[in-house]
Amino acid sequence: MTKDNKTLSPSEKILASRRTFLRNAGLGGAAIAGSTLAAPAIVRAQAPIKWRLQSYSGAPLGAHVIKPQIDAFNAAANGEMEIELYYADQLVPTAELFRAMQNGTIDAVQSDDATMASPVDISVFGGYFPFATRYSLDVPALFNYYGLNEIWNEAYGEVDNVTWLSSGAWDPLHIFTVNKPIRSLADMNGLRVFGVPTAGKFLSKYGLIPVTVPWDDVEVAMQTGELDGVAWCGFTEAYEVGWADVCNYALTNSVTGAWFGSYFANTESWNKVPPHLQQLYRSTIDQSHYYRDVWYWGGEAKLRVEGEKMELTSLPAEEWGQVVTDSEAFWDEIASASPRSAKVVQAFKDYAAVMNKAGYPYR
Numbered sequence: 578m579t580k581d582n583k584t585l586s587p588s589e590k591i592l593a594s595r596r597t598f599l600r601n602a603g604l605g606g607a608a609i610a611g612s613t614l615a616a617p618a619i620v621r622a623q624a625p626i627k628w629r630l631q632s633y634s635g636a637p638l639g640a641h642v643i644k645p646q647i648d649a650f651n652a653a654a655n656g657e658m659e660i661e662l663y664y665a666d667q668l669v670p671t672a673e674l675f676r677a678m679q680n681g682t683i684d685a686v687q688s689d690d691a692t693m694a695s696p697v698d699i700s701v702f703g704g705y706f707p708f709a710t711r712y713s714l715d716v717p718a719l720f721n722y723y724g725l726n727e728i729w730n731e732a733y734g735e736v737d738n739v740t741w742l743s744s745g746a747w748d749p750l751h752i753f754t755v756n757k758p759i760r761s762l763a764d765m766n767g768l769r770v771f772g773v774p775t776a777g778k779f780l781s782k783y784g785l786i787p788v789t790v791p792w793d794d795v796e797v798a799m800q801t802g803e804l805d806g807v808a809w810c811g812f813t814e815a816y817e818v819g820w821a822d823v824c825n826y827a828l829t830n831s832v833t834g835a836w837f838g839s840y841f842a843n844t845e846s847w848n849k850v851p852p853h854l855q856q857l858y859r860s861t862i863d864q865s866h867y868y869r870d871v872w873y874w875g876g877e878a879k880l881r882v883e884g885e886k887m888e889l890t891s892l893p894a895e896e897w898g899q900v901v902t903d904s905e906a907f908w909d910e911i912a913s914a915s916p917r918s919a920k921v922v923q924a925f926k927d928y929a930a931v932m933n934k935a936g937y938p939y940r
Contacts, residue, residue, distance in 0.1 A: 588816050588884040591876065626658040626850060633671055633688035633838075635792040636664045637818045641872050642747070642838075643687050646865035650858055658854050660685070665792035672789075675841075679738050684846040689838050691774040697732040698915040703837050705750045705776035706911075707904040709925045711834035711932075711940070713870050716746035723924040728917060729839075738844045742859065745866035747836035748811030748873040750776055752785075753824040755799050755806055758890045762900070771795050772808035776832055779907050780808060783900075799823045808832075813876030816884060827887040830897055 585593065632643045639662070647662045669677040674693035678686045686693065690703025702709070710716060720726045725744070733741035752759060752770065759765055766784030770777075777787030785808065790798050796819055798804040807820055811831075815821045840862050850858070881889070892900070912922035932940040 586885060588821070588880060588886055591879050591883060592816060625654075625656055626854070628658070628660045628684040628846060629663060629668065630660050630685040630687065631663040631668050631674060631677075631683050632665065632686075633674070633692055633792075634665055635818065638814060639664045641817070642869055643865070645868055646861045649864060650861040653857055653861070654854060658850065671792070675739070678841060678843050679736075681738075681843050681845065683843070685840070685842045687838065687840055689773065689836065695733075695736075697736060698917050699728060699732050699921055701775050701911055701914075701918070702921050703775075703839065704773040705833040705836055706925075707776060707779045707832050707907055708901060709833060709837075710746075713746035713748075713835040713874060715928070715932075716744065716835050716837060717866070719924060719928055720744050723928050725921065725924060728920055728924075732917060733841075740842045740844045740847045742840040742842060743862045743866070744837055744839040745862075745869065746873075747838050747869060748814055749831040749835060749877065750808065750833045751811055751815075751831055752780075752808045752828040753806050753815050753820060753887065754826045754828075755804075755824050757805055758826040758888065759828045759892070760890050761892065762896050768805040769803070770806045770808045771798070771804055773836070776808060779904065780832065782903060796820060796823055810836075811873065811877050812880040812884065813873050816876070816880050816886070821884065821886040824887055827881075827889055829881070829889050829891045830900075832900075 630643075630647065632639050634642050644662060647660050651659055663683075665671055668683055671688070671692060672694050674683075674686050674688055675695050677683050688703075690697065690700035692704055694700070695703065710719075720729070729741050729744065733739055750773075752765075754768065754770075757764065757768060759768075762783045765780065767786065768784070769786045769788045771790060772780075772787050774787070777785070781787060787808075788798075788804060790804070795804065795807060795809075799806065799820070800823060806824055806826075807815070810820075812821075812827065815824065815827070821827075847855070891897075908922050908925065912919040929940075
């Protein structure tokens with residue numbers, strides 16, 4: 578054991594070992610680009626296509642949820658195209674991402690629909706929709722086998738100059754607080770938390786107050802008392818970006834098992850990309866979905882059990898049962914908003930019914 582290893586905390590050892598696994602497994606951009614996706618050297622008669630992509634995520638998180646994909650694409654594009662990567666709020670505020678992409682200020686976006694204020698009736702389902710999922714694999718299953726791909730294509734097909742490309746899973750939703758532990762629903766009352774829109778709307782039923790600040794300001798806002806905590810992510814992310822260093826408590830009850838995130842492009846920019854580079858971009862998106870599934874899944878349970886930075890709390894079973902029951906009314910409320918929203922909610926219900934009937938290991 579090296580001197581450096583002896584000084585690592587338990588959570589630091591977990592994070593370091595997972596980063597090593599991902600590198601050795603060939604999940605990083607360089608490994609992908611250097612293998613099957615690499616193109617032969619060619620002589621080009623024109624300048625490379627240039628794109629600007631902005632992610633919802635800040636730089637520490639972006640190192641995992643977006644940078645490996647962009648690095649892989651740029652290397653494999655072999656000089657024919659280059660994507661410049663920007664993190665949360667670097668070019669435009671996150672809430673303005675959609676409009677900036679639509680008018681061509683930026684060429685592409687990685688975000689959930691709700692956080693970037695997509696003007697579609699299904700935007701409420703982007704991010705964390707209460708109890709729609711329990712595990713990360715629920716997301717691709719819903720999109721590929723329960724009609725969500727078709728619904729998202731239809732919705733964004735009605736919007737000028739924006740092309741939806743793909744959705745994937747991120748981490749589950751937990752609530753992390755600085756000085757106020759949550760041991761009952763009453764403890765949520767008055768807590769000011771940074772969080773995603775839909776989950777925040779649902780949790781406000783119990784007095785939680787969603788607060789929006791720039792992503793890079795969240796940690797300072799918790800230190801100064803402007804925020805009481807975050808309802809934005811799972812354990813992997815809280816440890817990776819440093820929020821676990823500020824928060825003292827973690828609520829183990831998960832409102833949703835996985836976040837819905839998507840890739841979008843300005844349609845005019847997308848149509849200027851030749852088919853082989855469009856396919857390369859889609860392939861690296863798929864690689865990114867896989868990377869995140871492994872990265873998040875590998876950390877959630879281990880950091881929850883072995884991470885030393887936060888005290889775990891849980892709601893009483895009867896109170897948590899009430900939250901689950903309340904989510905059913907929330908689903909019906911959202912379904913009544915539009916026929917297309919009703920289709921999404923029905924897909925959630927159909928999927929849940931199949932999973933429950935399938936039993937172990939599904940539900």
